[in-house]
Amino acid sequence: MRRFEYKDSRSYKFWEIEVEGASFTARYGKVGTAGQTQNKRFATPEKAAAAATKKINEKVRKGYAEVGSSPATKPAAASDPSEDFSVRADRLQAAGDPWGQRIALTLAHAATKPRSPERRKLAKELKQLELDHAEHFFGAALHQLMQDDNFDKVARLTWAYGYVTRASVGVPNFGYDGPDAVAVLAALMSSPASEFLAELTIGLTDFEGGGLSAAHRAIAAGIVHPHLHTLFVGDFHAEQQEISWVSHGDVSGIYAKAPALRTLRLRGADIGLGELEHPTLARLEIESGGLPEASVASLAKAKLPELAHIEVWFGCEGYGGTTNIEALRPLFSTKTLPKLKHLGLQNSEMQDEIAIELAKSELLTQVESVDLSMGTMREPGAQAILDAAGRFRHLKSLNLSDNFIPSALTAQLRSALGSMLKLGRQESADVYNDEEYYYTTVSE
Known part of the structure; x- marks a missing residue:
């Protein structure tokens, strides 16, 4: 199963395809959900393979990027992987x-x-x-909650071989009157039926501004989930809640409870990363309108030997973010991210300082794509990139869109870096009482 993902400021989608004999199976949808499945048969295996290749090429042209093989939808056995x-x-x-x-x-x-x-x-x-044997299979708490008529509104579960393999937990709307979302999550994470849980998505646990700290505690208090490979905490959008109104608190308790985790995505505010070490994590995405300085320092010193993709939105000081480049500086010479290929340091009020540090860093020579979009980069950061253009030319992609780079510099950057450079739209400062103000794309 080959997996491709597409992400922009409005959507985050996946598409998977697997060819088997004279047919292929495609699965697609929003990242963090089970998605939809499509099966198609052909006259010969060769025609199936050719059709799959054509589909892959179409997705790549639309901006999808391959992120590696997807774990099989059938859960592996507990102790011996060869045991069905x-x-x-x-x-x-x-x-x-x-x-x-x-x-x-x-x-x-x-x-x-x-x-x-x-x-x-x-x-x-x-x-x-x-x-x-209800309590033996589900645990007393989950079994009791499952009897509620509104259970399926707060928990969407996918079952296979008697086990939950995918789960999405969160209140569906304002005014929802059903089982408490945190109680459901806690029961699920402690249930024997979740032993083979592979993908978990957590949305809002209420619409009253309660945050997601209780959700993290529920995961940390549950059983170890050795098959959990994808975790998204904070599946909400701006029409439901502002990003800086949803606090996470300490998230570090989840690391040990998901020892095979490959993808971790966090959206919200007050995200405390603690000591960021994990043996298998390959993709880390943090979307915040204000990332605390302590968490920036955690990222800079992270020990993630399998990490290939990192995307961090730093946000602004007004919503708890930091502009202290010193906290981030160890990242630019790190030796603890040996497989990192995509570096996204975005949505920052210190975007100029990030660009200046990256332009002279050891890390730049290692990565294949860089995203410095959505921030407040102006002349200093853009000029640093231009002056070091030769150090950026090996990249497959450099995204500087949604910053404040002057048009004269954008023209020079295009000339120096060519088609791999993505400049998109550049913003203009807001002027009040003859003062200029620059804002990150995402803050509140």
Whole structure:
């Protein structure tokens, strides 16, 4: 399964494709959701492969970028990766664990024809088994919450082999009257049914400005999730809540509870990263209108040996962000991010200082793409890039859009750096009482 993602200031989408024989399967949608699935058959395997290649090329032309292989939708077995779920079912049944029968029934049910008498019979057996052993399968708290008629509004769960493999938790709208979102998340993260949870998305837990700190504590208090590879905390948009009104607090408790985490995305304010170390994290995205100085320092000293993509929105001082380049400076000579290929240091009031430091840094020679967009870069930062243009020419992409670079410098930058440079729209300062004001793209 090859995975491609597209992201701009308004959307964040994925598209996956897998060719198998004379057919391909595509899955697509908003990152953090299960998305939709499309299957297509062809006359020959060669035609299927050619059609898949054509689709991939179309996506790349539209701006999608490949982010590596997607973990299989079928969860891997617990201890031995070569052990499939039928073997797991046999082993658990032999040990007298009802999970064995549950897995066996779900496998048998999936193998029968839709609407067949055999499928109805198996569904009835499975329902009775769940009633008989509900707490063993779900845990007492989750089982009780699942009985509420509004449970599916606050928790969207995808099941496979009796386990939750994908989950999205969050209140659906203002005035929602149903199970408490934090209680649902806490129950899910402590439930035996979440052992094979692979993707988790958390939206707003209320519309009263309560923030997401309780959600982080719920994850930290739950069981270890060895298969969790994608986590997005803060799935909301500006029409629901302002980005700087949703506080995260300390997020570091999640690191140990997701030892195989590959993608971590955080959106909101007051994000405390703590000691940022993780053995498998490959993609880190932090979207903030004001990132605290302590977290900037954590990023600068992060130990992430697998990290290939980082995107950070620093925000502005008025909403808790820092303009202290000293806190970020260790990043530019780091030796603890050996696989980093994409560097996004964006949405910052210190965009000039970031550009100046990057232009002379060791890190620049390592990465393949750089994004310094959405900030307040003016002449100093743009001139630093222009003066060091030769050090930037190896990049596949340099994004300087949505800054305040004067037109004379944009023309020189285009001439020096060519088509890999993305300048997009450049902003103009707001003038009040003869004073000029410069703002990041995202703040409140």
